[in-house]
Amino acid sequence: MSVCSSIVNFGGRNNKIKSLLLVSGGAAGMFVALNIFQENEIFYEKFLMPALHKVDPEFSHNFAVTVSKYGFVLRSKYKDPDTLSTSLGTLKLNNPVGIAAGFDKQGEAVEALNKIGFGFVEVGSVTPVPQPGNDKPRVFRLLEDEAVINRYGFNSEGHDIVYNRLHNLRKTNYVGIIGVNLGKNKNSEDPLEDYVSGIRKFADVADYLVVNVSSPNTPGLRSLQSKHHLKELLSGVVAARDDLPANCWTPVFLKLSPDLTDEEKRDIADVLKDPKCAIDGLIISNTTVGRPENLQSNSVFEEGGLSGRPLRDLSTNLIAEMYSLTGGKIPIIGVGGIFTGQDAYDKICAGASAVQLYTSFIFYGPPRITRIKKELDELLRINNYQSVEEAVGTKALKLTEKRSWWPLW
Ligand SMILES: Cc1cc2nc3c(=O)[nH]c(=O)nc-3n(C[C@H](O)[C@H](O)[C@H](O)COP(=O)(O)O)c2cc1C
Incomplete structure (x- = not known):
């Protein structure tokens, strides 16, 4: 050759x-x-x-946000049935399943998250000025436990950048429900001003605003849930909101930690009775600093907030407790360890008018949203409820009956 x-x-x-x-x-x-x-x-x-899941968790989180940001997602083919429509105070939702704060921290993926089936999208936490958050690594998957530990520490591009993004989105006539979750800067000397400036900044683009005093990764933040601090904070925030022009009136929600003591829970309910502190909703709950004994993953001793399956019952019980303590008068968004329609249904029966998820979404992807909605619809029908609203709080008393000494409103 x-x-x-x-x-x-x-x-x-x-x-x-x-x-x-x-x-x-x-x-x-x-x-x-x-x-x-x-x-x-x-x-x-x-x-x-x-x-x-073979890739670094923060990298895959950023990858998922980028893919969504550039629109590489498909609209969910599932059509929300009427049973799933619900209201959250003055807000009307096509379905009660939202994405919790922390996934779209910078407000980049709102449209995509709506497209894949979430009934509402909570952006943030957003801090007044940009800050990098804690050192990496700061997110850990606990695969065996279907859980995550994170200590992001409010990595945020700050109010201005996030506001501009949402403002541009609204200019496209986007009408989906957007919540903006407000945090405070790590080195802020005036936390009240951090929240008040967030209320003023985002009121015209958000459908609801969240005062987040429950993330475990900002030193001193959770102490703002104590009676004295909370009273001062909420009265300042509510006054700032009420000073806004009428067309900018926006409901304000408070996000709670699942690690509150019984006394703190009663104190919070007490504060909420004060008309000056009359917020419009509670989000229950944030991540826990607790570590249940049965966790199996190696990362269990990492510092930070634990989310996912091990948080489920802790948050469901807190929903029932706060629903009872507030006499069912304050709408609740239930969040923590929702992986199935049954998990969502349990939170609704405990007192939640809507639910959110995060960890199950990053473990199982978009099809999980449809599965949860389908299963929830089925459970409502089997139990003879025409709508989510009919089921809200139906088991709250049962869940809290051991604590019948609590005063009801
Ligand atoms: C990686 C990660 C980042 C989070 N960041 C925030 C945040 O910035 N602000 C906030 O209020 N909650 C944050 N959360 C808490 C979630 O919003 C939610 O309350 C919690 O994860 C429980 O829900 P899940 O078990 O469905 O994940 C974060 C959670 C995770 C896993």
């Missing part, structure tokens, strides 16, 4: 390998696209999410 013909042969083999790679790459791409298009839960659960 001449040198020339062996080169030609070699080139031919190379071309064959290239074509083979192209065909198999294309086929794999088609397979992935088709499964994503069909919201194939098994594909997400067995292939896509485990692959993402």
